[in-house]
Amino acid sequence: xxxxxxxxxxxxxxxxxxxxxxxxxxxxxxxxxxxxxxxxxxxxxxxxxxxxxxxxxxxxxxxxxxxxxxxxxxxxxxxxxxxxxxxxxxxxxxxxxxxxxxxxxxxxxxxxxxxxxxxxxxxxxxxxxxxxxxxxxxxxxxxxxxxxxxxxxxxxxxxxxxxxxxxxxxxxxxxxxxxxxxxxxxxxxxxxxxxxxxxxxxxxxxxxxxxxxxxxxxxxxxxxxxxxxxxxxxxxxxxxxxxxxxxxxxxxxxxxxxxxxxxxxxxxxxxxxxxxxxxxxxxxxxxxx
Amino acid sequence: xxxxxxxxxxxxxxxxxxxxxxxxxxxxxxxxxxxxxxxxxxxxxxxxxxxxxxxxxxxxxxxxxxxxxxxxxxxxxxxxxxxxxxxxxxxxxxxxxxxxxxxxxxxxxxxxxxxxxxxxxxxxxxxxxxxxxxxxxxxxxxxxxxxxxxxxxxxxxxxxxxxxxxxxxxxxxxxxxxxxxxxxxxxxxxxxxxxxxxxxxxxxxxxxxxxxxxxxxxxxxxxxxxxxxxxxxxxxxxxxxxxxxxxxxxxxxxxxxxxxxxxxxxxxxxxxxxxxxxxxxxxxxxxxxxxxxxxxxxxxxxxxxxxxxxxxxxxxxxxxxxxxxxxxxxxxxxxxxxxxxxxxxxxxxxxxxxxxxxxxxxxxxxxxxxxx
Numbered sequence: 066x067x068x069x070x071x072x073x074x075x076x077x078x079x080x081x082x083x084x085x086x087x088x089x090x091x092x093x094x095x096x097x098x099x100x101x102x103x104x105x106x107x108x109x110x111x112x113x114x115x116x117x118x119x120x121x122x123x124x125x126x127x128x129x130x131x132x133x134x135x136x137x138x139x140x141x142x143x144x145x146x147x148x149x150x151x152x153x154x155x156x157x158x159x160x161x162x163x164x165x166x167x168x169x170x171x172x173x174x175x176x177x178x179x180x181x182x183x184x185x186x187x188x189x190x191x192x193x194x195x196x197x198x199x200x201x202x203x204x205x206x207x208x209x210x211x212x213x214x215x216x217x218x219x220x221x222x223x224x225x226x227x228x229x230x231x232x233x234x235x236x237x238x239x240x241x242x243x244x245x246x247x248x249x250x251x252x253x254x255x256x257x258x259x260x261x262x263x264x265x266x267x268x269x270x271x272x273x274x275x276x277x278x279x280x281x282x283x284x285x286x287x288x289x290x291x292x293x294x295x296x297x298x299x300x301x302x303x304x305x306x307x308x309x310x311x312x313x314x315x316x317x318x319x320x321x322x323x324x325x326x327x328x329x330x331x332x333x334x335x336x337x338x339x340x341x342x343x344x345x346x347x348x349x350x351x352x353x354x
Numbered sequence: 355x356x357x358x359x360x361x362x363x364x365x366x367x368x369x370x371x372x373x374x375x376x377x378x379x380x381x382x383x384x385x386x387x388x389x390x391x392x393x394x395x396x397x398x399x400x401x402x403x404x405x406x407x408x409x410x411x412x413x414x415x416x417x418x419x420x421x422x423x424x425x426x427x428x429x430x431x432x433x434x435x436x437x438x439x440x441x442x443x444x445x446x447x448x449x450x451x452x453x454x455x456x457x458x459x460x461x462x463x464x465x466x467x468x469x470x471x472x473x474x475x476x477x478x479x480x481x482x483x484x485x486x487x488x489x490x491x492x493x494x495x496x497x498x499x500x501x502x503x504x505x506x507x508x509x510x511x512x513x514x515x516x517x518x519x520x521x522x523x524x525x526x527x528x529x530x531x532x533x534x535x536x537x538x539x540x541x542x543x544x545x546x547x548x549x550x551x552x553x554x555x556x557x558x559x560x561x562x563x564x565x566x567x568x569x570x571x572x573x574x575x576x577x578x579x580x581x582x583x584x585x586x587x588x589x590x591x592x593x594x595x596x597x598x599x600x601x602x603x604x605x606x607x608x609x610x611x612x613x614x615x616x617x618x619x620x621x622x623x624x625x626x627x628x629x630x631x632x633x634x635x636x637x638x639x640x641x642x643x644x645x646x647x648x649x650x651x652x653x654x655x656x657x658x659x660x661x662x663x664x665x666x667x668x669x670x671x672x673x674x675x676x677x678x679x680x681x682x683x684x685x686x687x688x689x690x691x692x693x694x695x696x697x698x699x700x701x702x703x704x705x706x707x708x709x710x711x712x713x714x715x716x717x718x719x720x721x722x723x724x725x726x
Contacts, residue, residue, distance in 0.1 A: 245467035248434050251454040252461040253481035253536060263484065267471040 111329055115322035126312075126323035134300045135308035135324065138216065142291075142304060143284040146223040151277050154231025159265065161232075162239030163247060173236070179228045187225050188293025191218060214296030219304060222290035227280045234276035235269055242268055274342060282335050286328065383446065385410045385572040386431055386540050391440035393426060393596075400426040401437065402596035408540060408572050413563070415583035416576045418593035419619070424576045427593070428542050431574065432461045444539055460533030460541040460571070464548050466525045468517040474528050475500050475513035481536035503531040506568060507561075523554040527561065534569055541566075543575035547582065559586055580620050584608065592616050614723035617655035624661075624694050626654040627725065635722040638689065640668035640715070644722035656720035658683070658697035663706070667716035670694055675707050682707065 115123055126132060160166075161173060179187065193199050195212040205212060212218045246268065250260040266273075288306040295302040303311065305328050312321035384407035393401040400423045408414050416424040429435040431442060433454035442450045449457055468477050476483075478500045482491055491499070504510050507527040517525055526546065533541055546562065547555045563586055566573050577583050583590045584604040591601040592615070600612040611617035618625055628637030630652035635644040642654050659681075670686040677683075677700065684696040684707060696715060698707075706713055 245463050245465060246469055248454070249461065249463060249467040249469070249532075250480070250484070252432055252434070252457075252459055253484065253532070254455050254458065255480070255484040256455060259484050263480075264469055267469075 108329060111322055112326050114318060115326040117322075118319055122319050123323045123326075126317070126320035127327060129320070131300045131303065132308060132320070132324055135303045135305050136327070138219070138303065139285050139305040141216070142220050142223050143281055145220050146227055146284045147277060147281045149224055150227050150280050151231050151273065153228070154233075154235060154276060154280075155269070155273065157232040158235035158239050158269075159261070162236050162242075163244050163265075176229050176232050179226050180233075184222075184226050184287065184289030185293055188222050188290040191222055191225070191290075191294050195221075213294055214298065214302060216302065218294035219291050219302060222294045223284050223287050226287050226290050227284045230280035230283065231273065231276035234272050234279070238269060238272040239265075271342075275339065278335050278339050282332050285331055383410070384408055384443070385445065386574070387441075387443040387446070388427070388431065389441045389443070391427065391430060391437045391442070393423075393430065393435065393437045395426075399423075399596045401430070401440075404440070404593075404596070404598055406591055406598060406601060408574055409589075410572050411570055412572055412588045413566050413586065414572075414574045415587035415590045416574060416593060417578070417580055417583040417590050417620075419578060421595075422593040423596040424578075424593045425544055426596075428544055428574060428576050431540070432459050432542050433457045434461070458536060458539050460536065460538035462526075462529045462533050462541070462543040462546055464545045466517075466529040466549075468525055468529060468532070470517055472516075473513060474509070474515050474517070474520070475504070477517065477528060478503050478513075478532045478535050480532060499535060503535055506534075506565060507531045521554075522550050523558055526550065526558060530562070530565060534565075534571070538571060541569070541571050541573040543573065545577060546575050547577075547579075555582075562586065584620070590620075592619060594619070611655065611721055614653050614655070614726070617653075617721050617723065621657060622695065623655035623657050623720070624696075626656060626692070626720075627690075628652055628654060630722060630724065638668050639666055640717055642717045642720050642722055647722050648724055651725040652722050653725050654717070654720050654722045656717045658695045660717055660719040661694075661696045661698070661715045662718050663698065664714050664716040667714040669712055669714055670696075672707055672709060672711045672713065674709065 127136075157172070157176060161169060192213055195201055195205060195218065197206070197213070199213075210217075212221065246264050247260050250264045251257075255263065286306055287304075288310075291304055292307055292310075295304070295307055297303060297307060297311065299311065305324055309321050309325045309328070312324065386408040388404060388406045391401045391404040392399070398421075402423070404423070404427055406414075406427075416427060418424045426435055430437055433449070433452060433456070436451060440450070441448055444457065454461075469480065472480070475497075479496050482496050482499060485491075500513065501510075504513055507530060509524060509527060509531075512520070512524070517528065520528065526549075530541075530543075530546075543562075547558055550558065559582065562575075575587075584607070587604065589601060589603055590607055592599040592607065594615045600607060600616045602610075602612075607616060608621050611620060617623055626635075626637050626640070628635055628640075629650065630636075630644045630647040631649050633643065633645050633647070635642040635647070635652050635654050637654070642656070644652060644654075668688055670688050672684055672686050674685040675682060676685075680700050682698045682700050684698065686694045686696060688694060694715075
């Protein structure tokens with residue numbers, strides 16, 4: 066932050082200030098028009114469609130057992146995948162940003178795999194490993210463990226897809242912060258664990274929170290990978306995005322859009338939470354002085 | 355029991371600085387002793403057989419150009435780097451491979467490395483508050499210690515601020531207080547004034563000396579600024595290419611440099627390239643005693659005040675004359691095109707010293723080393 070601030074002050078603002086008025090109006094206008102057309106209108110459309118026949122069909126659609134089960138499964142999946150990836154992301158970022166070891170750049174590239182690979186491929190890969198015909202298939206049947214077309218598969222696929230969010234958020238942050246404070250803590254007698262909890266963790270908590278919120282939004286919304294491994298068993302292995310598709314394909318538009326609206330609502334709450342937390346950062350405000 | 359700990363904390367603290375000076379005379383044992391340290395970085399040796407003793411209570415400077423290994427040496431003493439060979443001893447106990455946390459050293463980083471999410475008071479208290487429960491002073495004792503240190507660094511009343519709300523000089527002092535809070539065996543400072551502007555630098559130098567004297571703890575600081583080292587330190591170790599060239603008191607270093615590198619790096623001596631023969635250094639008609647220097651190419655280091663005008667000697671062309679108090683400073687150039695800086699007592703042959711004038715000088719002192 067401190068690196069970009071001076072150059073922005075020198076180059077950015079004065080130049081924009083000197084642009085002719087019409088340029089500013091056009092640029093800002095284009096951005097607002099684009100955001101409205103592409104982002105805001107579709108959102109409004111979802112809510113409008115969901116409430117097109119009034120509030121009671123909306124509530125009824127959500128109250129159906131299959132919908133409730135889909136909502137429950139989505140929440141359970143996120144509740145498992147997000148903490149797992151938060152923990153992994155912190156450990157990975159810590160290892161990568163604060164230590165030197167062989168194969169580090171390879172590890173950094175590997176963390177990006179879920180971003181660069183199609184989620185459908187990820188789902189298929191899990192079927193290949195854990196499916197009936199897969200490598201671990203017969204062993205899993207012998208031990209009566211069901212992963213594919215069951216909840217564990219959905220959780221695994223979600224973890225795979227949301228793997229990079231926290232680590233990607235934290236690695237540049239921790240690299241920018243360097244190891245000086247950790248070394249200072251060590252020289253003052255703090256153990257590695259105390260150094261992490263009292264120095265490293267507080268310095269990354271806001272970055273971690275952003276990562277977790279983004280990870281959560283994606284975990285609840287993931288469609289592709291989950292669709293492949295879920296098997297679409299209504300009331301058992303349907304998550305909210307899958308349920309939206311099923312209802313839509315059955316021409317139950319109010320139902321589909323009601324669940325979709327709820328999904329949007331969860332995302333919007335996530336964003337509001339993020340903005341609200343940004344506003345309450347006492348020491349960030351102090352650091353900006 | 356709490357009273358006991360409290361008592362112990364204040365005893366180990368600044369209220370009893372004379373403790374460090376009790377026991378056997380300082381020269382008899384070293385607070386920190388480094389023996390035969392070697393450390394190789396990817397391409398070049400960072401430390402090449404370095405041995406050094408830090409005496410109890412002394413202020414020792416590690417002086418050298420960048421890449422001389424001085425920071426690596428400091429970090430090795432702190433346990434932030436580990437040597438390939440050699441030993442680090444604290445009070446004759448081998449700590450070569452002990453962790454930084456186990457060594458109880460105070461380390462002040464070049465960029466201070468204050469904990470940005472903690473207040474000044476929390477920063478200073480950190481070293482005490484992370485101790486294991488049985489060694490940890492109680493809250494009241496920690497608060498008292500923090501107050502005492504804030505007073506020492508003259509920042510009373512700023513305990514509740516965050517590091518970002520302090521000036522560079524204030525941060526530096528907080529870093530110093532934080533390092534002192536744990537009553538370290540040795541205080542290590544990496545380029546303590548490097549990030550500060552010239553005026554703050556000067557006043558903080560005096561400040562460091564005062565705090566060092568008050569705390570009575572052996573202190574080692576790294577610097578590339580010879581003026582800083584010579585002014586502040588009791589002894590200066592000059593490092594070059596991972597080796598120690600000389601360890602001596604500032605005046606010894608200035609008047610009796612042990613090697614050509616020290617003579618060139620410390621002070622503002624002129625470097626004359628000539629030849630030695632039969633114990634005499636010659637450059638043109640300039641002669642200088644060079645006892646014990648083997649025949650062959652040689653370097654002479656002559657301070658500006660070691661020149662005198664003469665009837666014959668080295669012919670120089672005056673470039674610029676500056677009057678500075680009782681001294682006349684002359685910038686000149688010799689026949690070979692080397693720049694010379696000469697300081698003469700005010701009033702000597704003032705008429706002859708004008709731009710473009712050719713005069714002769716002789717050297718009345720200086721050090722000669724074989725050229726390598």
